[in-house]
Amino acid sequence: MARIFLASFIFLISCFADDIDSFEDEYATSSFDPLSGYNRVMTEFNHVVYQNILIPTFKGYDYIMPDPAQDAISNFFDNIIYPIRLVNNLLQFKFTAAGEETLRFIANTIIGFGGISDVATNVYGLKRHDEDFGQTLGYWGIGSGFPIVLPVLGQTNLRDLIGMSGDFFINPLSYTNEIFTDDSHKYFHLNLAVKSWQLINDGSKDPELYNKLTSGAIDLYTFIKDGYEQRRNAQIKE
Amino acid sequence: MKKIIFLLFLVCSIAFGIELKNIDDTLKSDFKKAIEIMNDKSIVKEQKPLELFKLFDGYFDYSLMARLSLSKQYSMLNPTQQDEFKKQFVANLKASFTQKLGYYSDQEIEFVKGEMGNKNRYNVYAVIKNKSENYPLIFKFHPANKSDYLIYDIDILGVSLVQSYRSQFNDLSKNAGFDEIIKRLQNATADHNATVK
Numbered sequence: 001m002a003r004i005f006l007a008s009f010i011f012l013i014s015c016f017a018d019d020i021d022s023f024e025d026e027y028a029t030s031s032f033d034p035l036s037g038y039n040r041v042m043t044e045f046n047h048v049v050y051q052n053i054l055i056p057t058f059k060g061y062d063y064i065m066p067d068p069a070q071d072a073i074s075n076f077f078d079n080i081i082y083p084i085r086l087v088n089n090l091l092q093f094k095f096t097a098a099g100e101e102t103l104r105f106i107a108n109t110i111i112g113f114g115g116i117s118d119v120a121t122n123v124y125g126l127k128r129h130d131e132d133f134g135q136t137l138g139y140w141g142i143g144s145g146f147p148i149v150l151p152v153l154g155q156t157n158l159r160d161l162i163g164m165s166g167d168f169f170i171n172p173l174s175y176t177n178e179i180f181t182d183d184s185h186k187y188f189h190l191n192l193a194v195k196s197w198q199l200i201n202d203g204s205k206d207p208e209l210y211n212k213l214t215s216g217a218i219d220l221y222t223f224i225k226d227g228y229e230q231r232r233n234a235q236i237k238e
Numbered sequence: 239m240k241k242i243i244f245l246l247f248l249v250c251s252i253a254f255g256i257e258l259k260n261i262d263d264t265l266k267s268d269f270k271k272a273i274e275i276m277n278d279k280s281i282v283k284e285q286k287p288l289e290l291f292k293l294f295d296g297y298f299d300y301s302l303m304a305r306l307s308l309s310k311q312y313s314m315l316n317p318t319q320q321d322e323f324k325k326q327f328v329a330n331l332k333a334s335f336t337q338k339l340g341y342y343s344d345q346e347i348e349f350v351k352g353e354m355g356n357k358n359r360y361n362v363y364a365v366i367k368n369k370s371e372n373y374p375l376i377f378k379f380h381p382a383n384k385s386d387y388l389i390y391d392i393d394i395l396g397v398s399l400v401q402s403y404r405s406q407f408n409d410l411s412k413n414a415g416f417d418e419i420i421k422r423l424q425n426a427t428a429d430h431n432a433t434v435k
Contacts, residue, residue: 022358023306023380023390027401031408212341216334216430218422219406226405227397234396 020199032146033225042149043221049152050210058207060199072116077198078128079108079115083170088131092139097129104128130235134163138236147225155228173198250363255386256297258360261379262352265362269347274411287336292304299380299388300328307403311411319416326423327403333430347375360387366394376408 033039062070082105089098106119110117120126137159138144145158156164168174176194181187196212217223256264275281275289304327305312315323350363362378365372376393391400410419 022307023302024309027306027309027398027404029401029405177244212338216330216337217406218330218403218424218426219410222406222409224401230397230401231395234393237396 008078029229030144031225034146035148036221039147039149039225040221042151043155043224046152046154047151047220054152054203055207055210057200062204062207065201065204070201071199073197074205075108075112075118076115076116077173077201078174079105081110083172084133085131087170088133088136088167089129091133091136092131094131097131100126101129117214132160133166134160134232135236136166137163138232144229144232147229148174149221155224157229157232162234178225182220247395255382255388256379257385258381258387261360261362261387262349264297265352265364265377266349269349269364273346274346287332287339290335290339291332294389297379297383297388299390300324300331302380302388302390303331303400304328306400308407309404313408315416318340322420323416323423326420326427328429330423330430333427337430 007117041199065073082101085101086098086105088095088179089101103124104126107124107126108115108118109122111123121128134156144160147155147157148161149155150161172179173194174191177187178184181190206212213227214220214223271293271330272290275286275293278286281289282363301324304324307327308315308323312320312323345368348365350365352360352362355361359379362377362379364375364377366375367373373395374393376411377389378389378391378393379387382388391398393399407419410422414422
């Protein structure tokens with residue numbers, strides 16, 4: 001009798017033990033990381049900067065700026081950088097999304113008081129289609145290259161770094177000095193100020209987001225790197 | 239003899255799984271129950287994650303998740319180490335879930351569709367809804383025996399939970415031994431528990 005039970009037990013165990021190799025293919029990833037030494041140091045540096053400078057700045061801004069104003073500023077910047085979404089949707093042959101983005105821009109600019117109100121989403125149900133040049137390069141089949149951690153800006157990879165350069169040139173905020181001043185060279189820092197404002201305003205909507213995402217990481221650098229790569233791959237597939 | 243019967247009972251009770259044809263209905267129903275638990279003001283905040291674990295524990299293959307997360311390193315551990323790793327892994331997973339739940343208690347989860355990924359995989363697609371955005375979620379099932387399926391991974395916004403652990407353990411195990419991995423897991427769990435809201 002005992003043998004029968006033992007045999008049944010072993011049978012049950014073997015049933016539960018799925019062929020582990022069948023899962024391995026699902027999790028095959030590239031481990032090419034030639035800058036890992038530098039990246040780890042920069043991740044730690046950024047962590048200190050976020051904890052001591054950026055997050056307190058987000059919290060201070062959040063304290064003095066009312067939520068509706070934060071939303072309005074965020075909507076305004078989102079509306080202004082519509083060319084990035086338009087161009088990258090077109091480059092990925094997502095014409096319906098590009099059309100919807102254009103309708104959003106028209107609605108938010110005209111009826112949404114220059115973009116401060118997102119009437120396109122709230123009234124007309126027009127969805128936003130975030131696309132950037134890094135995603136476009138991925139869509140065209142260009143691999144991520146290798147991971148790079150930028151000072152303050154954080155995790156990226158070679159493809160997305162090139163993508164950032166592409167987006168820089170079609171981002172209207174990169175021309176703030178030329179549009180609003182007579183001497184664009186003298187006021188070059190205006191562009192940086194405006195982009196910093198955008199970053200701080202967006203960050204202040206959830207000042208603890210970085211800590212929420214990274215608390216409990218077993219290995220901070222690998223956690224951020226892997227999460228970034230997986231998320232970007234998912235965005236490219238969308 | 240009693241021990242064998244007890245063990246058989248234990249194995250059956252831990253991993254009962256869900257029949258393939260019932261996965262969609264079970265998850266739809268359990269998502270609703272989960273929202274009810276989250277919105278039930280008579281349940282204290284600390285008790286809510288425990289109630290949710292009661293609901294979902296039966297069809298989570300924690301053992302396989304632990305094994306996949308440590309990848310090939312797992313088979314190099316002796317049985318005692320494997321048990322210790324599983325224990326710490328599950329504690330970490332649950333602490334992480336509890337912590338995240340504290341941050342995002344105003345969200346709802348909604349069933350979208352279920353479909354076969356391939357002949358041995360079944361995926362349930364859902365969305366986490368909050369005021370402004372929807373976040374895609376995939377529950378990945380595998381056949382634990384002929385008819386019953388268990389969850390072996392969850393994708394949130396395209397980020398696989400198992401893959402995330404796997405990458406970290408893979409990097410860590412290049413330079414550290416088993417004791418360091420356990421220590422890091424314990425520290426991470428403590429970190430989660432310290433930041434529960």
